[in-house]
Amino acid sequence: MGKGNKVEMLIAICAVITSAIAVFIAWDQGRVMRAQQHGSVYPVLQANGYTSTDPEVREIGVVFRNSGVGPALIESVDVFRGDEHVDSLISYRDALPPGYSLSWTSMVGRAIAPGETLDALRISWPVGQMSHAELDATAQEWGSLTMKICYCSVFKRCWNVEGLAQNSPAERVKSCERSEQDIFEGLSSVNQAQDDKNPELE
Known part of the structure; x- marks a missing residue:
């Protein structure tokens, strides 16, 4: 495998990892926002x-x-x-x-x-x-x-x-x-x- 292919593979792997991190951050932020919404209307x-x-x-x-x-x-x-x-x-x-x-x-x-x-x-x-x-x-x-x-x-x-x-x-x-x-x-x-x-x- 040439150096060019290795670089492309590395870029692709980094892109996948970055996308996965972005998805996790969006999910976590949504979870936090939902918890805040529920907490703001919590009846006792x-x-x-x-x-x-x-x-x-x-x-x-x-x-x-x-x-x-x-x-x-x-x-x-x-x-x-x-x-x-x-x-x-x-x-x-x-x-x-x-x-x-x-x-x-x-x-x-x-x-x-x-x-x-x-x-x-x-x-x-x-x-x-x-x-x-x-x-x-x-x-x-x-x-x-x-x-x-x-x-x-x-x-x-x-x-x-x-x-x-x-x-x-x-x-x-x-x-x-x-x-x-x-x-x-x-x-x-x-x-x-x-x-x-x-x-x-x-």
Whole structure:
């Protein structure tokens, strides 16, 4: 092989190596950019139960908060007591001490903005109708529940997180399956239940 052929071969090898390096750099830059995009819209969802005793009202409830930097798109909210799935909160509602006021927010399909806090459930009593002992017992009963929420970012990266009775770090999952029903919407008949428990209001 002549010197000219050797030079051409060397140039060709260098060109292949240079092309391979360029492809790798472009792939790596794309990977970094994708990671930056995902990081810029990373949601961190929490669901916490609370109890409140101020001078005028006794209150328990559940709040959802997004502590991340991107919207949290809620796909499902499942409630458990131990290992048993709870299909409805009606029995818990019906066991509440009388005189309560209840409000709820549908969560499935909702987007929670970064830094936003939503009251998913709020149950309150005038201070004269609810003793501290009754409040503690009611909070303990509702606090025995665990909520498992599946939510996604705008780029369809999804997580499962547990809240209410137990709190755990979010766990990455491949996808979320949208719930057909919202556990909080099942409480929509509360006015009738309240009337049944308080016939003097009729």
